[in-house]
Amino acid sequence: MNQYAFWTTLLLDVVIKVSLLLLVVWVGSLFMRRRSAAALHRWWALGFVGCLLIPAISFVTPTWTLPILPGPSEAAAPSQVENPVLAANPPVANPMPVGQDPRFHQQAIPSHSQIVTPDEATRAVDRLPLETTSVPENAWGTVSIAMILLTVWLVGIAICWLRNLWQQVLLKRLLNACVPLDNPQWKRLLTECSKSLGLEQEVALLRHMSANSPVSTGVWYPAVILPKDAEAWDIDRRRLVLLHELAHVVRRDVLTQTLAGIACGL
Numbered sequence: 308m309n310q311y312a313f314w315t316t317l318l319l320d321v322v323i324k325v326s327l328l329l330l331v332v333w334v335g336s337l338f339m340r341r342r343s344a345a346a347l348h349r350w351w352a353l354g355f356v357g358c359l360l361i362p363a364i365s366f367v368t369p370t371w372t373l374p375i376l377p378g379p380s381e382a383a384a385p386s387q388v389e390n391p392v393l394a395a396n397p398p399v400a401n402p403m404p405v406g407q408d409p410r411f412h413q414q415a416i417p418s419h420s421q422i423v424t425p426d427e428a429t430r431a432v433d434r435l436p437l438e439t440t441s442v443p444e445n446a447w448g449t450v451s452i453a454m455i456l457l458t459v460w461l462v463g464i465a466i467c468w469l470r471n472l473w474q475q476v477l478l479k480r481l482l483n484a485c486v487p488l489d490n491p492q493w494k495r496l497l498t499e500c501s502k503s504l505g506l507e508q509e510v511a512l513l514r515h516m517s518a519n520s521p522v523s524t525g526v527w528y529p530a531v532i533l534p535k536d537a538e539a540w541d542i543d544r545r546r547l548v549l550l551h552e553l554a555h556v557v558r559r560d561v562l563t564q565t566l567a568g569i570a571c572g573l
Contacts, residue, residue: 315453317365324361328354345558352563355570362573467572471565478524485513485532493545497531500549506557523552526562 332354339347488494497512511530518534531552540548555561 321362321365324365325358328357328361332357345554348558348560348563352567355563355567358570358573359566464572467568471568471572481515481518481532482513482524482530484517485515485530488512488514488533488537490538492542493537496542496545497549497553500546500553504550504553504557506553508556510553510556521548521552523555524561525556526559526565529556529561531556 332351336347336350339350493512497510501507501510508529511525511528513530513532514535514537515532516535518532520534521537522532524530524532531549533548537545537548
């Protein structure tokens, strides 16, 4: 199988497997409507991680056999053109020595009509059908369509990944504009909520004067960013907001969303 057919088969195999996996995840999510949002989020996160693992697994698992793709047995073998001179005068097996056959003198010398001249042999070769490996009429069209689809696919990947990269740039700018929240009541409440969720990782508590709502960010160094009016919240609302944002940190939602963005791009 040539290289084009191999990569085409592999790509189709990955597309079919990913589509089936996403179909199973979607159907499963329909049966999980009564479950919590965390369980549903975890279910979809596993599905996206599986989508990223399928291309690697496809190299070691059997691929789909598609009859539309050429197989290795269809490669054209070199043709052998029979020599018309040898065909007209085949060699005689175990010839009798000269002089022992009384018919030798009548048959040893061919008649004028049996002699094949070089010009006649050349014309005979020209008349024989030559077996060559012909290129299908739509081969160039197929290659062009494949290249167009590949180009569109790569452009789509670039757009999705550039979008994710731009979001990281905006997040970096947001973090640079934040200031630490040194309020002892907020810090004490943060420690209490972290213990209730079993979170041992340290979480930074920040405040941004232009933020409209709280947000959690960071994979290795998580942080909770609070809006400017957070100081005016009562104790119950503060606890509710911290528990909600710390739940994202416990589930590693930032990491799963990053993996989902990569999977969507691919």
